[in-house]
Amino acid sequence: MASSTPNRDRHPDEAALIDRARRGDRPAFAALVEHYWDRLHRWLYHLARDRHAAEDLAQETCLKAFAGLRTFTPGTNFAGWLFRIAHNNFANHCRSLRRGEALPDDLAADGEGPEEQAQANEALAELGRALRRVPPEFRAALLLRAEEGMSFREIADVLGLTEETARWRVFKARQRLMNLLAPRLGQEKP
């Protein structure tokens, strides 16, 4: 089980790496992949709830970014650009599963995976179970806010939404999460 402390930092040499990578420097892009892979994989795993799909989608994201790096405008938000590609790939993945609506929260027929079962902290395990029950479109926005520290504007850019819709999705995700955690916490629902 991997449990990482949040790392929302840019690579210290990100601008230079991007510049070199755009000119064909493969080790430069490989360094960017090294920096962002875990974050992408983590986000995609919590969206897809499938470790194999998460690996596939993270790989697809990095390779598409590699092939399309010249379309990125230097000086803008590289992490946002990368996560946008990841989200598009996830959306294609959902379509390929032939679901026209939001995915059921738990794709794993057998419920908790080994990661959740191994979670030493029961509170975290419960949080994980609650998060799985948040619809994926809300979950995606909330995780970008909580794990990547993105603003509503940045979340909107990643998910292809208006800022207001991004705010609303985070609102709904938090509301759902708090309602699911409420019975244990004994709190009132807003």
Add this chain to the structure above:
Amino acid sequence: MNCELVQRRLLAAESPEQPPADVRRHLAACPACRAWQRRLAQAEQQLPYLATPPSERKDRVVRLILNAPNPAAHARTGAGYGRGAWSNTTARERGLRKAALAIAMAAALVVFALAWWLLGQPTPAPQPPSHPTADRLRKEVIQITDATPPGSAQRVEQFADFGDRLVHQDVIAAQNEPERLRQVAAFYVAFLHDDLVASVRRAAPHLSRAQLEALAHRLDRAESALSTMLGDRDLKPENRKPLNEMAAAARAGRNQVLEILDRKAA
């Protein structure tokens, strides 16, 4: 300002732990809302600590990027992802970019399909030299990935057909060419794991039990065919190892498909 309104404001805030002044005034006077705010902030702060399975693919993707053909030939200027902040173009340029985007995406798909197949190869360091047989087979896999949607039953079926052809035609044709047979065997082992079984996993949610059972049966037949070849008393000694490897791969592939089938039944 009542508690329900305050809590809704906190839910909608970019940072619930740093609310605006009017909300702070209410929180200062309301222990219940303070406690609610604490729980909300704590839940959100804990999200990054949720367990995630370790990734096994990063190093391979990095190697692929370091060794892949330069994609610059496939990229086109002007195609962009998203809107607003990343695209500082005129309307005319945006129009040109839309036209170029289709080309760039198709090229990216080809690069991805090639990269995907390359990842399926055995990964010694350094890489083995290219061989015409392996190159030809790689191209066929790329054609299948280009022609079929990812995660589709169609891709699974075409991969299964391709695997059958390797066993029932290519292996037989290579019996008198040990190096060619070794290439076919190495390709088959990697293909089963990284293409066929991977595609089955991805397509599993909408494959029927009958389809999975049929696929397992095909892999069983492949193993049987290879075992029959191994029992041939005229078999060249140098062919034994590659055929054994192929039979083991077919057996492992069948078992993996049966595991996927069992999970569906559960």
